[in-house]
Amino acid sequence: MSRPLRVEYPGAVYHVMNRGTARQKVFLGRSDYREFLKTVSEAHNLWGIEVFAYCLMPNHYHLCLRTPRGNLSRVMRHIDGLYTQRFNRRHNRDGSLFRGRYKGIVVDVDEYLLAVVRYIHLNPVGGGLASDPRHYLWSSHEDYLSGTKSRGWLNRWEVMDHFGSTEEFEEFVQSGNEEELEEFYEKKKQGSVLGGEGFRERVTREMGKVGIEHPRYERVWVRPTAERVLKEVARVYGKTVEELVRSRRGEENEGRKVGMYLMKRLSDMTLGEVAREFGVGSYGVVGWACHGVHEKRERDRKFRQRIEHLESVICQQKI
Numbered sequence: 001m002s003r004p005l006r007v008e009y010p011g012a013v014y015h016v017m018n019r020g021t022a023r024q025k026v027f028l029g030r031s032d033y034r035e036f037l038k039t040v041s042e043a044h045n046l047w048g049i050e051v052f053a054y055c056l057m058p059n060h061y062h063l064c065l066r067t068p069r070g071n072l073s074r075v076m077r078h079i080d081g082l083y084t085q086r087f088n089r090r091h092n093r094d095g096s097l098f099r100g101r102y103k104g105i106v107v108d109v110d111e112y113l114l115a116v117v118r119y120i121h122l123n124p125v126g127g128g129l130a131s132d133p134r135h136y137l138w139s140s141h142e143d144y145l146s147g148t149k150s151r152g153w154l155n156r157w158e159v160m161d162h163f164g165s166t167e168e169f170e171e172f173v174q175s176g177n178e179e180e181l182e183e184f185y186e187k188k189k190q191g192s193v194l195g196g197e198g199f200r201e202r203v204t205r206e207m208g209k210v211g212i213e214h215p216r217y218e219r220v221w222v223r224p225t226a227e228r229v230l231k232e233v234a235r236v237y238g239k240t241v242e243e244l245v246r247s248r249r250g251e252e253n254e255g256r257k258v259g260m261y262l263m264k265r266l267s268d269m270t271l272g273e274v275a276r277e278f279g280v281g282s283y284g285v286v287g288w289a290c291h292g293v294h295e296k297r298e299r300d301r302k303f304r305q306r307i308e309h310l311e312s313v314i315c316q317q318k319i
Helices: 030-047 072-091 109-126 141-146 166-174 179-186 197-207 226-236 241-245 254-267 271-277 283-299 301-315
Strands: 012-019 050-057 060-067 103-107
Touching: 012 072, 012 109, 030 050, 030 060, 030 072, 030 301, 050 109, 060 072, 060 109, 103 109, 109 166, 109 179, 141 166, 226 241, 226 254, 226 301, 241 254, 254 271, 254 283, 254 301, 271 283, 283 301
Parallel strands: none
Antiparallel strands: 012 060, 012 103, 050 060
């Protein structure tokens, strides 16, 4: 049976959540929580997502976000997939971390955005991890109360425009969730739309349109092509594509290594497939090149900015 269609359109707002396989923990310590937020920040840099609220619980997470480009599936492949890789490396494990596909509920901003943000911020209280949302470290609640722009990807202003002060916002959150919303989330199978009748009708019309992110198109295109990656990397490094893929003994070719890294990262190609694109006999060479680029990206700010710019340009490709 094919998977249900995702409702994806530019500017859509979602409540996204996912849980660990067999309810196992997906965050084991502070470094894991920070790594997840870093991955969200990367998604913001790549695709301009706006996050209205987040809450990271030991065995699951909640995000309320907007996708200006209508590409939630691509964004979540990045967040869930890359975080899983990092978690597995840090804790010397392998295999899936999350139980499956994330749950994404389309939210009627006019009617339910404030309520969803409140629900997310109250999650630690309902889960027995805090007596007050202000006491829970890994949610956006304190970001709202601090009055400072602590995270560039967190859009708190759109919510705070409805309140005269942070005190009013805090009073709203502390007043608790409405019964209607609690009933919606308590259902074993929540609906995929949270909104009024008119909003549901508009979304239903959207569901009839199959976008490029739907599984039936995944074998044709959902990722940048190898040619696209090579073209942009060659441009940035002032080389031709032929110079980029050609290896010369004793010649340092940073662009070549970056091309391998981005082809593997953005095009989801195997090491063997990347090796064939670059005329390399061993996929281990590609693995070492990717590792070197990743390490340099972590420690060199200017190099990291160059890579992030490349990723942004490559992923803005129009189909």
